[in-house]
Amino acid sequence: MDQSSGGALSLAKGETTMVKLTITTGTDEEFFRRGRELARKLDKGERIPAENIITFEDPEDILELITAARVGLFRAVKEEPGSIADIARRLHRDRSAVKRDVDILAAAGLVQVETKPISGHGRMKFVTAVADRFQLTAQVA
Numbered sequence: 001m002d003q004s005s006g007g008a009l010s011l012a013k014g015e016t017t018m019v020k021l022t023i024t025t026g027t028d029e030e031f032f033r034r035g036r037e038l039a040r041k042l043d044k045g046e047r048i049p050a051e052n053i054i055t056f057e058d059p060e061d062i063l064e065l066i067t068a069a070r071v072g073l074f075r076a077v078k079e080e081p082g083s084i085a086d087i088a089r090r091l092h093r094d095r096s097a098v099k100r101d102v103d104i105l106a107a108a109g110l111v112q113v114e115t116k117p118i119s120g121h122g123r124m125k126f127v128t129a130v131a132d133r134f135q136l137t138a139q140v141a
Contacts, residue, residue, distance in 0.1 A: 020051040021110065021131035023066065025059050025138045052109055052130065059138040065108055066136065069093070070101050077111055078129040087127060102127055110134065 034053065041048050056062050076091055088098040102125075105111045114126045 020049065021054075021134040022051065023054045023056075023062060023108075023134055023136050025057065025062065025140075026055040027057065031055050054109055059140050062136065062138055065104065067101075069097075070105055073098065073101050074105060074110055074129060074134075077127050078132065081126065081128040083124040083126055085124075099125075 038048055056065075072091060073087065076087055080090070082090075084099050084102055085095055087102075088095040091098065102111060102113060106113045106127075110130060112128050112130055114128070115123050116126045118124050
């Protein structure tokens with residue numbers, strides 16, 4: 001899996017803007033070609049769009065990432081960001097299963113996890129979506 005950006009863009013403390021998120025199949029050559037195109041635009045002083053492209057070589061890898069439970073989790077986080085425990089309650093799922101799926105989605109760049117202090121209670125992991133939606137594109141040969 002290759003990623004071409006870094007998720008939500010940080011503006012100021014506590015503020016982010018959603019980026020375009022695409023999950024697709026492609027080759028290493030296509031990944032590096034996109035990188036060269038972005039570098040050329042930057043060299044010319046052109047503005048580049050805020051986007052995150054996650055590329056898999058094998059379409060089956062996309063299917064391992066995007067399960068029905070994880071799509072539901074992404075939608076729940078997009079609708080109302082929150083702690084892993086809160087999200088698990090809303091989805092009527094086991095907290096450990098939600099944490100495992102959050103970790104997978106965070107590693108892929110679909111959600112961000114921030115550790116926040118809770119007054120008198122330690123810390124919690126707060127989960128937010130990096131995009132309003134994501135686009136799936138896969139080519140099967």
